[in-house]
Amino acid sequence: MTAASSPASTPVTGSGEQSRAPGHGFSWAALLFLGPAGLLLAVFIVFPAIYTAFLSFNRGRGGEFSEWVGLDNWIRLFTQDPNFLRIGFPPSGALWNNVLWIIFFVSFTVLFGLIIAVMATRVKYEAWVKGIVFLPQAIAATSLAIIWRFVYSPDPNTGLLNAVLGIANVGPLSVLGNPATVNWALIAVGIWGSVGFATVILSAAIKGISSEVLEAARVDGATEPQIFWRIIVPMVSLPISVVAVTLLVGVIKLFDLIFVMTTGGPGASSRVIAFSMYQEAFPSGQFGYGAAIAVVMLLLLVPVMIFNIRRFRAEAVQQ
Amino acid sequence: MTAMQDTTAKPEPRTFSERLARIVGRGPTHLILGLIALVWLVPSIGLLVTSFRPSADMRSTGWWTVLFEPRFTTANYERVLASEGIGEAFLNSLFITIPSTILPLLIASMAAFALAWVRFPFRDTVFLVIVAMLMVPVQVGFIPTVTGFRESGTGLLTNYGAVWLTHTAWALPFGIFLLRNFFITLPKDLIEAARIDGASNVGIFRTIVLPLSVPAIAAYGIFQFLWVWNDLLMSLIYAQRNAIQPMTVKVTQLLGTYATEWSLLSAAAFLIMIVPLIVFISLQRFFVQGLLAGSVK
Numbered sequence: 062m063t064a065a066s067s068p069a070s071t072p073v074t075g076s077g078e079q080s081r082a083p084g085h086g087f088s089w090a091a092l093l094f095l096g097p098a099g100l101l102l103a104v105f106i107v108f109p110a111i112y113t114a115f116l117s118f119n120r121g122r123g124g125e126f127s128e129w130v131g132l133d134n135w136i137r138l139f140t141q142d143p144n145f146l147r148i149g150f151p152p153s154g155a156l157w158n159n160v161l162w163i164i165f166f167v168s169f170t171v172l173f174g175l176i177i178a179v180m181a182t183r184v185k186y187e188a189w190v191k192g193i194v195f196l197p198q199a200i201a202a203t204s205l206a207i208i209w210r211f212v213y214s215p216d217p218n219t220g221l222l223n224a225v226l227g228i229a230n231v232g233p234l235s236v237l238g239n240p241a242t243v244n245w246a247l248i249a250v251g252i253w254g255s256v257g258f259a260t261v262i263l264s265a266a267i268k269g270i271s272s273e274v275l276e277a278a279r280v281d282g283a284t285e286p287q288i289f290w291r292i293i294v295p296m297v298s299l300p301i302s303v304v305a306v307t308l309l310v311g312v313i314k315l316f317d318l319i320f321v322m323t324t325g326g327p328g329a330s331s332r333v334i335a336f337s338m339y340q341e342a343f344p345s346g347q348f349g350y351g352a353a354i355a356v357v358m359l360l361l362l363v364p365v366m367i368f369n370i371r372r373f374r375a376e377a378v379q380q
Numbered sequence: 381m382t383a384m385q386d387t388t389a390k391p392e393p394r395t396f397s398e399r400l401a402r403i404v405g406r407g408p409t410h411l412i413l414g415l416i417a418l419v420w421l422v423p424s425i426g427l428l429v430t431s432f433r434p435s436a437d438m439r440s441t442g443w444w445t446v447l448f449e450p451r452f453t454t455a456n457y458e459r460v461l462a463s464e465g466i467g468e469a470f471l472n473s474l475f476i477t478i479p480s481t482i483l484p485l486l487i488a489s490m491a492a493f494a495l496a497w498v499r500f501p502f503r504d505t506v507f508l509v510i511v512a513m514l515m516v517p518v519q520v521g522f523i524p525t526v527t528g529f530r531e532s533g534t535g536l537l538t539n540y541g542a543v544w545l546t547h548t549a550w551a552l553p554f555g556i557f558l559l560r561n562f563f564i565t566l567p568k569d570l571i572e573a574a575r576i577d578g579a580s581n582v583g584i585f586r587t588i589v590l591p592l593s594v595p596a597i598a599a600y601g602i603f604q605f606l607w608v609w610n611d612l613l614m615s616l617i618y619a620q621r622n623a624i625q626p627m628t629v630k631v632t633q634l635l636g637t638y639a640t641e642w643s644l645l646s647a648a649a650f651l652i653m654i655v656p657l658i659v660f661i662s663l664q665r666f667f668v669q670g671l672l673a674g675s676v677k
Binding site for chain 1: 406409410412413416417419420421422423424426427430438439440441442443444487488490491493494495498499500501503506507508511512513514515516517518519520521522523524525526527530545546548549550552553556580581582585606609610611612613616617627628631632635640642645646648649650652653656657659660
């Protein structure tokens with residue numbers, strides 16, 4: 062925070078005495094209470110992040126600074142590694158797959174969450190519907206991945222998907238074994254796992270819309286789709302953006318689901334950034350290269366970081 | 381209030397045809413919600429059923445045939461628990477998760493107290509740095525910490541130490557953020573009064589702030605417990621010995637060995653799920669509160 066803002070915005074925490082601005086003089090109590098957290102954050106987050114940023118310009122043999130290579134890792138990452146990014150038609154690679162995830166996973170999760178939340182408010186078994194859809198939130202991505210590997214199993218005597226397709230005389234398909242379908246199959250699982258989160262948050266927001274507004278619209282002859290798109294969606298736009306940002310952050314950090322369902326395969330066709338980081342740094346032992354990928358992840362999250370900080374400074378001023 | 385409702389409420393359907401129109405009008409809603417419930421339940425039920433079917437049946441027919449010929453066994457669970465090492469891994473999961481939940485609860489609530497109720501220089505800056513850290517991905521920590529642990533000669537990578545420390549550190553930004561935002565809503569008069577009565581910061585923290593913040597601390601504790609229990613990545617990196625690996629890691633190894641042994645895999649998958657489901661169902665209220673507080677502040 063800048064010096065200019067601190068004396069003026071005294072009640073950032075709501076706790077400061079009016080007569081004295083917060084933060085006059087050193088406090089042993091603060092050191093005692095913040096010490097353990099500060100130490101852990103410095104040792105395990107701040108220092109490693111700086112080390113990783115420098116390592117991305119190094120060969121990084123054995124995880125140490127072995128040989129400076131300038132921008133080699135970065136140039137390789139964006140121009141010479143089709144597993145990370147291949148610009149062409151259609152584009153492919155881990156970074157591109159994350160783009161697909163961001164576009165399709167985030168928008169469909171929000172849309173389905175909103176639709177389910179709106180529909181559920183009209184029935185008596187609302188809590189049950191929300192509970193059922195929310196349940197995957199409590200489940201490990203590892204278990205979720207096994208549930209869906211089973212559904213997607215190419216054997217129609219095992220996999221539900223191919224059993225259903227078999228009735229229509231289609232298949233059997235190996236959706237996870239085909240580079241053309243694997244990302245869509247994974248995104249579908251991601252949506253299945255996250256719609257409950259969107260539903261619960263958005264449902265709480267929708268409940269906050271006054272029923273008079275909705276009734277007035279109905280009296281004026283608005284149709285249900287009009288009410289949905291012209292009243293409900295604009296009125297919960299802030300919670301929608303918060304849910305979307307949370308999901309977006311989740312996509313950039315996505316790892317467990319991919320690792321258990323496909324290990325990035327077939328080939329490297331379903332890799333995402335976090336998977337590439339793990340794969341290049343650990344099984345392959347290319348630490349400098351892996352460090353560069355970790356830095357890419359951090360850079361992708363910086364806009365969200367700035368957005369959050371702005372939001373909190375704005376709230377602090379309002380308080 | 382009642383008068384207001386009377387003017388805005390939809391008139392009750394009076395005639396038979398109006399009532400019929402209303403039921404038919406709601407039909408698609410019920411149908412779609414029913415379909416949604418099916419899509420969300422059936423995959424899990426399929427795996428649950430499979431985990432209790434004899435593996436010979438699993439190989440010859442789909443799980444849905446249990447509707448016509450129900451035959452169940454607990455043999456799959458016995459086998460994964462005893463001979464595939466999932467029993468040991470279950471204990472490892474507990475042994476990883478419990479300290480990795482208690483430590484951040486303690487450390488984050490202390491830090492959050494300082495940020496909410498102790499005055500010191502640059503307090504707001506410190507809090508904004510914590511907010512920024514919420515977004516830092518764990519991946520930026522992997523290489524230096526693994527290297528450091530390995531070279532330190534402490535054996536932390538093979539004795540739970542590394543998993544505990546890193547889970548604790550990475551849980552702090554969210555915990556401090558959540559708890560600080562809860563702590564500042566506590567009544568200021570109460571804390572100032574205690575201060576005038578000569579209570580120390582430690583005393584205020586222990587006797588006023590902690591007891592009044594049980595819902596927030598419980599929500600954070602549940603989150604952290606589920607997060608660590610369900611985590612795969614951190615243990616993959618920081619638990620580098622078979623005997624200390626949690627269930628999530630063990631199950632991915634099983635998957636490598638028995639890619640189509642669904643009887644075993646399904647039983648193992650449900651053993652991972654059982655603890656979170658118990659926690660979630662029994663403490664759902666705190667969980668949803670925490671979720672709302674965490675994302676829509």
